[in-house]
């Protein structure tokens with residue numbers, strides 16, 4: 001048996017919160033609040049104290065204070081985080097300053113202060129039909145579900161999404177590509193696509209297959225997710241599961257050709273030959289058009305370089321053939 | 324479907340009206356479940372919630388849901404044992420017909436949630452896994468990792484939101500029940516929080532599924548949004564709260580943030596130790612030890628602390644260190660994470676600092692096993708907002724999630740039955756609606772006074788100090804006079820934010836009004852019950868007194884006073900015996 005930490009050795013500090021505020025009437029402005037905190041103070045608790053003791057007009061969302069309701073997403077010193085899963089003094093230590101900035105999440109329209117409009121996020125979630133469609137027999141109690149423990153574990157990983165929106169706020173593809181469902185919706189989509197108890201696979205494929213190829217694999221969602229959902233892993237798994245689905249959507253087709261081209265290139269040259277991959281992915285005409293832009297931008301060296309196979313290409317091929 | 328009418332009001336802003344068959348206040352497990360079953364019969368339902376449904380407090384439940392599942396329980400177990408455990412745990416203030424219903428439908432409801440897609444942890448053969456929780460003779464708790472509530476809430480939300488007849492109004496604040504002169508419920512007044520616009524939701528039936536009230540106490544494991552609005556709405560409308568003196572304190576909240584360390588930790592083998600390293604529960608509950616019911620464990624911890632065997636700052640240790648890394652990671656991830664994230668404690672190496680905190684409200688809107696309130700026609704309630712008397716004087720762990728689902732469904736079915744014959748009344752309630760809106764707006768009209776925050780902090784300390792784990796006559800009287808004073812002061816409450824957009828200050832002020840109404844009723848009932856039973860512990864009356872007090876308290880709020888009457892406990896098969904663990 002060991003002794004618990006001596007919680008009375010509290011480290012305390014006076015912290016300044018710089019909060020980016022907004023209201024329809026007053027527009028944008030920054031406001032500062034000073035507050036004494038100890039090593040246990042969560043950012044949500046700090047906000048609560050500011051609201052109760054200093055400025056009741058400050059608007060933010062928080063409910064569970066234990067990182068399961070997904071209400072309190074915001075930017076803390078520029079990082080998308082859950083306020084309740086962030087200890088004030090940890091931020092002070094990490095950034096080496098006792099001034100902490102709080103801003104609303106990116107990408108979402110701001111309603112007031114730290115409160116953003118999540119309507120679009122909920123709509124994205126709804127597009128992947130976020131619910132199980134069990135068989136008729138099961139619903140009529142003529143059959144019973146069994147679920148393998150390993151399936152339960154795999155699905156549960158993605159089902160733990162708390163709809164906080166942090167990943168979407170950080171995802172570059174969501175911003176650029178209106179046809180991309182976004183990380184959280186893909187995690188949810190995969191969770192049902194892969195559920196052996198579900199019956200509407202065909203419909204799910206239609207919704208997920210093309211969108212899955214619109215992700216840029218930048219891993220932002222992986223880094224910001226407070227629940228370790230790894231939406232990008234769900235997207236990878238979706239691509240792998242649906243790689244031969246026909247007919248292909250535009251992004252899927254391009255993506256599919258791209259991965260085939262990459263495979264071929266590595267098989268032939270032992271490395272990625274960018275020029276060849278590009279032509280195989282986008283086709284000759286599009287490549288030629290793009291190349292004229294590339295010339296102008298001085299970036300055509302990849303396309304024109306003559307590429308020799310690497311020395312170990314035979315070993316690479318053996319590996320790829322699974323020998 | 325939805326009919327929106329905009330009526331010009333001579334006194335000011337236009338007031339919208341929406342018409343539904345039923346309004347469900349609350350989108351936690353209980354609300355969603357009843358909404359689903361009302362809609363299933365073809366009725367139009369509005370679900371109103373002050374947060375997006377999956378942000379409801381139900382998400383915070385960790386440990387699990389109790390169920391006796393035929394063929395997948397201990398061979399010696401039976402629903403009767405489960406009912407008995409519930410009744411004994413509730414210190415015989417449980418209505419036994421309710422406990423039987425809860426136990427007999429438990430397997431069925433878990434099975435239903437499984438069919439709807441809930442990812443319960445599995446045994447190697449693919450069947451649903453099970454573990455022990457406090458107060459259970461045999462293990463009955465089913466779980467989804469360490470986030471059972473979140474998993475079930477998402478599952479039921481997924482189901483309800485896929486239903487045609489349910490409209491969701493999230494981030495809408497329900498302020499008042501509208502009742503006509505025949506004591507018939509006519510709907511609710513609610514505000515769109517994004518623009519403060521009031522709407523009269525006209526309906527033939529209203530289900531209060533507005534959850535608990537932890538924010539009344541300085542230390543609570545509850546979500547910030549649990550301010551007891553539904554109880555206050557019912558009280559103001561003339562319905563009774565049953566057994567409001569029974570407030571549960573959870574023994575193991577993380578010190579000092581009051582984040583719950585689930586009972587699952589003790590179910591899986593963690594033990595409580597004082598500053599001498601003693602497993603002190605051996606002294607208070609020699610047989611059940613750390614798994615004795617919550618009220619007993621909470622009081623034991625407080626006594627240890629009071630008598631100098633706690634750690635400085637006021638807490639004891641919860642020891643997991645002997646359980647091993649893999650086991651902790653698999654079964655106790657949330658408890659482990661909470662200790663690490665919020666107290667900087669690595670529970671594999673050191674004990675977790677814990678102390679009791681408010682956790683659950685056994686009292687609630689008086690309803691029968693079909694969720695019907697006897698005072699107001701068309702009023703129903705379910706979940707933590709209701710008192711079906713299934714938890715009596717003390718709720719057993721994992722019985723509450725079960726209650727929200729079982730009685731959420733029973734209530735939904737009963738509402739649908741009611742709607743089949745209930746007519747649309749014709750009398751005009753426009754005046755009542757207007758009065759209610761005016762009352763809400765009064766807080767924004769003042770130009771000076773006290774802020775909600777100051778009053779709130781005083782209330783929460785008062786409740787913790789005098790209406791908490793240990794109670795006595797003097798303390799309760801103190802509390803009552805303080806609450807009286809604060810109720811006077813809120814009439815002069817001042818809201819600094821005059822903005823119409825997402826004005827959380829305005830809604831916090833309304834919540835505070837609700838909290839004070841409820842606090843008054845709780846303190847009154849606690850003073851009135853001169854015995855100790857379950858979670859209600861009177862230092863000046865430490866014994867249970869079945870002769871005089873085997874009865875439910877019914878409380879009505881009449882302006883500044885609380886009127887108390889009683890109702891017998893329903894006993895079917897189990898005669899009261901002493902609670903020994």
Ligand SMILES: Cc1cc2nc3c(=O)[nH]c(=O)nc-3n(C[C@H](O)[C@H](O)[C@H](O)COP(=O)(O)OP(=O)(O)OC[C@H]3O[C@@H](n4cnc5c(N)ncnc54)[C@H](O)[C@@H]3O)c2cc1C
Pocket residue numbers: 348349350351352353354371372373374376379380381382383384385386387388389471472495496497498532533534535544545546548552553583682683705706707708720721722723724725727
């Ligand atoms: C930390 C924690 C852990 C727990 N773990 C367990 C467990 O393991 N097992 C178990 O059985 N029980 C557990 N419980 C208890 C259980 O979680 C709750 O009792 C249960 O979830 C209550 O559900 P509900 O549907 O009644 O209300 P809630 O889920 O609280 O929902 C209330 C709803 O009402 C809405 N609402 C409230 N007021 C208004 C208003 N004025 N206007 C509009 N909407 C309003 C809210 O927005 C919300 O949607 C736990 C509780 C806590 C605090």
Ligand code: SF4
Pocket residue numbers: 167170171172173174182183214215216217218219220221222231232235
């Ligand atoms: S990896 Fe894909 S989904 Fe994730 S943030 Fe990047 S583009 Fe978005």
Ligand code: SF4
Pocket residue numbers: 160161162163164165166167168183184187224225226227228229230231
């Ligand atoms: S995937 Fe993670 S970051 Fe994205 S919404 Fe879900 S919990 Fe939040």
Ligand code: FES
Pocket residue numbers: 044061062063064065066067068069070071072073082083084085
């Ligand atoms: S308050 Fe619930 S996730 Fe932060």
